Amino acid sequence: MNRDWLEQRCNGWIAVFAGLGIDGVPSIESLAEVAETDVRFSDPFNDIRGLEALHKLLEHTRSQVTSLQFEVQDRAWSGNTVYIKWRMTGHVRVIGEWVVDGVSEVVFSEDAKVMSHIDHWDAAAQFFGHLPLIGQLLRLLSLPARIS
DSSP states (O other): OOHHHHHHHHHHHHHHHHTTTTTOOOOHHHHHHHEEEEEEEEOSSOEEESHHHHHHHHHHHHHHEEEEEEEEEEEEEETTEEEEEEEEEEEETTTEEEEEEEEEEEEEOTTSOEEEEEEEOOHHHHTGGGSHHHHHHHHHHTSOOOOO
């Protein structure tokens, strides 16, 4: 597979997420241009399959996170897999300003469409830690142990 073509397809996939805060959620037909019908998307809260499920997840994200911005900081390739280092920022009603730093592992098919997208980020620190009661509990649990 041509690396330039694969990189172009990767840019199309990144545009899906970068455009959420600007253009909104792409149609299922637009998603089908860059992802396989049975695409897998996984993050700390979800593990879904299929374009319809992905579309619903993107709509949910867009409705829950305002002022959404997605910035790619770096990429690394290994065969048909790209690792994308990113930062997502926005405002969530329950926690206020939200910043998530993560890495996505994106696997492309022979047709240069996304087969799998797995997000790796720390939900305990970057989400739950901001919730009023749960955040306090997590901070207590993460205090360094005292050695007597």
